Amino acid sequence: MDRNVDVVVVGGGPAGMTVAGDLARLGRSVAVVEKWPTINPSSRAFATMARTLELLDARGMADQLLATSTTTPGINLFKGAKLDLTHLRSRYRFAMITAQTNVDQALELYAKDQGADIHRGIALVDLVQDDAGVTLTARPKDDDNPSSTMTWRAKYVVGADGAHSTVRDLVGMDFPGKSVLSSVVLADVKLTAGPHDGGLTLGDTPREFGFFAPYGKEESDGAWYRSMTWDRQRQVPDSDPVGEAEIVDSLNRAMGRDVGVVDVGWHSRFHCDERQVRDYRSGRVFLVGDAAHVHSPMGAQGMNTGIQDGVNLAWKLGAVLAGADDSILDTYHRERHPIGKQVVRRSGLMMRAVTLHPRLARFMRDRLAAHILSIPKVRDLVAGSFAGTELRYPSPDGQSDLAGTRATEVPLHEGRLTELQRLPGFVLIRERANTSTMQKPGPDLLVQAQRKDDGPALLVRPDGYVAWAGSSTSRSGDEGWPAALSRWTGAR
Known part of the structure; x- marks a missing residue:
């Protein structure tokens, strides 16, 4: 049946x-x-990034997850280069580690x-x-x-x-697509000499790389981290067992020091593909x-x-x-x-x-990455693309350039947009100066709000992106928000 x-x-x-x-x-x-x-x-x-945390907040889950997780303000990369998340256009200027x-x-x-x-x-x-x-x-x-x-x-x-x-x-x-990296090892490791700032840290040599993510589970003899390692000289099938010595040696060499591994928990070997x-x-x-x-x-x-x-x-x-x-x-x-x-x-x-191997290429990489990520506009664009906060969708023909952009950070008298979106449906955000009576809610337009800053009215989709921008009092043709709502929902 x-x-x-x-x-x-x-x-x-x-x-x-x-x-x-x-x-x-x-x-x-x-x-x-x-x-x-x-x-x-x-x-x-x-690692859960800022845009995902915003979406979890719109479903009432972010605060509870954050209460039992650690956070990191960035990722330490090559020789002083850092992916800095503290300038994100988001309430969540960090990555959640859990x-x-x-x-x-x-x-x-x-x-x-x-x-x-x-x-x-x-x-x-x-x-x-x-x-x-x-x-x-x-x-x-x-x-x-x-x-x-x-x-x-x-x-x-x-x-x-x-x-x-x-x-x-x-x-x-x-x-x-194709396979691009083989014999990568993930493991939970307890360290006595982990990263000094407790953040996400990458270390690499021409032979291998190692990566740490703090889980925040501290014990008397160390703290637990999720590690990822790869060794150019140990390329074996996924089915080959992972030995503790392999993990310890790769981590120490990649970080250039003894990180103090005192225990190894769960571990796995895998390969990664690029496919779509x-x-x-x-x-x-x-x-x-x-x-x-x-x-x-x-x-x-x-x-x-x-x-x-x-x-x-x-x-x-x-x-x-x-x-x-x-x-x-x-x-x-x-x-x-x-x-x-x-x-x-x-x-x-x-x-x-x-995974660059030639020493000259690695030297140029280190110098270039540190320089580029020190430029504020580039830093914020790169960090926002990884965090998801700078991603946008194409604006439909004839629509405002704001259509397809994320509306999450628009300041509202009614509180955070993600809180309002705990009710499903579109949100109409009116201009700050608009004091007319709110439109009667319907099955698709469930929530309305008002901006605290200057800017146009916005019709916001259930996923937090702008469907339309303009004057909230406009009702003619394709220019008004009711027409935009109808295009997406069939509502009249």
Whole structure:
């Protein structure tokens, strides 16, 4: 017997749970199918960037996560060069350091609280779409008994099932790209001589690199860090066991000193690819997160990009399910594919810079990076691109240049925009001087506010980006905010 739902999300990681929670918050029926029975306790990501924290705040999760995490004001790079996050245009002028497991748990609880139906230990085995919907077949993981088969009928499917996506394979989407770095080792290590400022620290030589992220778990004999190491002279398959001596030796050589490793916990060897699908949509099926793009771990972009993919897609699915034109769903690819492409390139450039071998090239890199990142405008642009706060979407033809920009930092009499967006829907921000009666809220325009600074009125999308800018009293033709709201939601 089919289970009929609006959307099936395949994959219960951070991107998938974001989509599920947001859709359920909109009152849509959502099922999550995840093959692993529990949240992975040894996930790779450890840094949550400012833009992601803003989105988590809009769902009431940021403060709770920050209370049990550490933060860092920047990343110490090559020979004094630093990626400085303290000048970000954000409330969160830092990166939050916590295991991805903690973010996963918060997002799963969010999805459950909103009403998403979560099925763990269930693996997708088939997917067939037609003009009216998608039929999915799944079974308990490692169970080939036909009697255990489960089926869903959904209007749309979101593939959030990672780099080895079953959804992507079943719809026949290529994943072009290549492997770019092999035999990278992640580990949890206890140190007695970690970074002096407690921040994210990179060390490298022509042979290897090492990276530290403080977890803040201090004990009498040291503090715990997540480390990442790579050794040019030890390139082995992912299946080769990781020895503690390998981790200790690589860290000490990369940092140029004895970092005082007194214990090694969880560890894993992996390789990284640079790949991206050509289209994030195939009919009624959409890809988010690692199912759509994978890249170097440099810059801590993976989990953050996936969550931002999910936020962008979910409200658009909700709008179409509520009656908006299906073409709105094409804007998911148009907006997020270029961002994914930037992330692949940016993290790849950083990886290649870290693994440079010729000494002259490394010398020039060190000098150039320190100089460039000391220029305030360049510093802030680079930091904002990694943090996600300087990313924007293309402004539609005929729209204000503000359309597609992030509205999160506009000062409001009513408080933070992210607090107002804990109710789903568009937000109308009126000019400071506008004292007319507020527009009556509707199903799509749920919240209204007023600027504390000079600037135009803004219609803000549910993901925090500007849909329209102008005069809030204008109602004629395509110039007014009601017309912009109608284009996105079908509301009249």
